[in-house]
Amino acid sequence: MFKDRTFAAGAATAGAVVLAAAGCSSGGGGSGGDDAPAAKAAISPANGTRDVAPDQPVVVKADKGRLTAVTVADPKGRKAQGGLAADRLTWRTSRGLLPATTYTVTAQVAAGGGKPVTATSTFTTLTPAKKLESGMSPLDGERVGVGMPIQLLLTRPVTTEQGRQAVERSLEVRMSKPVEGAWYWISDKEVDFRPREYWPPGQKVQVVARLAGVRAGEGLWGVKDRTLDFTVGPRHVTTIDAKRHRATVTDGGRTVRTMKVSLGKPGDDSYTGMMIAQEKQAAMVMDSATTGNPGEYRTPTKWNVRMTYSGTFIHSAPWSTGSQGSANVSHGCVNASPGDAKWFYDFTNRGDVIEVTGTTRKLRFGNGPTPWAKSWDEWVKGSALGAPVKGVQLSRS
Incomplete structure (x- = not known):
């Protein structure tokens, strides 16, 4: 559970609680304790309320006095963060x-x-008809390339604009070097974040998804918060020219290797477009059955770096x-010599940028994490x- 979780606001019904009068005071000219007005507080939701919507705010209002402290806590001691108005007459949750x-x-x-006196109220939030949970990529603690998007993967579809907006508002990207970025709905069950330009090398990133209590649709509620931390490695960018049959690998803008390659033959053309290294496998079997052509080939390969969901590898x-x-x-992959392929496999981080040019087959957006296949606009x-959103400064603590 995210330690700093805060909470969202909406309408509420109040239950008035009358508090005992404050203690006696002494001295001439002032009101005695018996003359002091009774302090009151109205707490919403009212004591004993059940099936409270999680996005309904908790509101406490003082009458004949000032609020000195308010806590809203569950049986495990987890506290809802809220704010006290400047006049100390009202307190309410914020998420x-x-x-x-x-x-x-x-x-x-x-x-x-x-002397302050105390009032309490107990209520229970509703049990969702449908629960929305999530997973995220990159992996927690992973070092990735400068082209890696953040992927929020949802267990249920979020189909309404209002639900998607609520999900986006629950998301925060914290950065050691804040830059501009934006979220994009890949599908009803996936929303991705990319910076405007590639991530700065060395960037430390923390993603906070405060989905618990988010109303994402009719009867659909987020039930759990999630956090993710990752770092950005060096600026690795590889360009592959199908017409020249060459791959040029750069590190921080400096060419570190040029490799002879062979791409897809006519009819099996490789994709032209901006891709990223999606995964690495030291050994696997390339099977034409996975591309709809069973029996055409079944070949063991080494030092595989995936570029598309559909099965394009170096x-x-x-x-x-x-x-x-x-x-x-080739049948669409990028072939390299054993020595070059091994070197590239060892060199590459997931999220490194790979651009292919010179083929007639254009990369389809969504064929893998493909955030750079679209313009910023x-x-x-x-x-x-x-x-767009500006990254939040990541705390150094």
Whole structure:
């Protein structure tokens, strides 16, 4: 559970609680204790209320006194964060509560400078008809390339604009070097974040998804918060020219290796477009059955770096070394010599940028994490809120 969780606001019904009068005071000219007005507090939701919507705010209002302290806590001691108005007459939560949870409100009010007295109220939030949970990528603690997006993967579809906006508002990206970025709804069950430009190398990133208590649709509520921390590695960018049959690998803008390659033959053309290294596997079997052509080939390969969901890899291909650097003869992958493929495999981080040019087959957006296949303006239009966001400064503590 995210330690700093805060909570969202909405309408409420109040239950008035009359508090005992403040203690006696002495001295001429002032009101005695018996004359001091009774302090009161109204707590909403009222004591004993059940099936409270998690996005309904907890509101405490003081009468004949000032609030000195308010806590809203569940049985495990987890506290809802809220704010006290400047006049100390009102306190309210600021984000959603946990569903299916009992909360106790404890409020202290002081009248006329006397000793504070306490009122309490207990209520229970509703049990969702449908629960929304999430997963995230990159992996927690992973070091990634400068092109890696943040992927929030949802267990249920969020289909309404209002629900998507609520989900986006619950998301925060904290950065050691704050830059501009935006969220984009890839599908009803996935929303991705990318910076406007590639991540700065060395960037430390923390993603906070405060989904607990978020109303994401009819009967659909977020039930759990999630956090993710990752770091950004060096600026690795590889360009692959299908016409020249060359791959140029750069590190921080400096060319560190040029490799002879062979791409897809006519009819099996490789994709042209901006991709990222999605995963790495030291050994696997390339099977044409996975591309809808069973029996055409089934070949063990080494040093595989995936570029698309549909099965495009850079990998070792000792059988095509005679064509590498001069002809495109593969079934769509990028063939390299065993030595070059091993070097590239070791060099590459997930999220490194790979750009292919010179083929007639254009990369389809969504064929893997493909945030760089769209312009910045196109990407921003995919946000339910319709606007970019600035990263929040990551605390050094």
